[in-house]
Amino acid sequence: MGIPASQRLRKQSDFQQVRRSEHRIHCGPFVVQCQPGGEASASRPMLGVIASRRVGNAVKRNRGKRLVREIFRRSAGTLPPGSRYVVVLRSGFDRYSFAELEAHFARACAKIVRRTEAGEASK
Incomplete structure (x- = not known):
């Protein structure tokens, strides 16, 4: 199933733009970085996944990316x-069950949303 290509970050410049934003949440199995969408943006949220060689061999890295994309697909609604997310996998992600990974991602996204709302309220 997965997420459509229109919802994936593909270009290196897109990844760098999101990674430069100040919204970063460190979870156990991964780090979630977000660039909030503008108020006028009606597009769907987008995702990029980074899995370095430190995570493991190619099989393990690809499994991790598939899991993160599925979690994103389930929670995209x-x-x-218009928001953009980059998830950086950490080496111990495979010690967590799918439900735990999903809970970590949901908590991270909720924190980011609260931070962005608090930042907009203070302006």
Whole structure:
């Protein structure tokens, strides 16, 4: 199933733009970085996944990316429109069950949404 190509970050410049944003949450199995979408943005949230060789061999890295994309697909309806996410996998992600990974991602996204709302309220 997966997520469509229109919802994936593909270009290196897109990844760098999101990684430069100040919204970063360190979870156990991964790091979630977010660039909030503008108010006028009606597009769907986008995702990019980074899995370095430190995570493991190619099989393990690809499995991790598939898991993160599936978690993103399931939670895309609750994410703010136009936002962009980069998930950086850590080496111990495979010690967590799918439900735990999903819970970590949901908590990270909720924290990011709260931070962006608090930042907008203070302006």
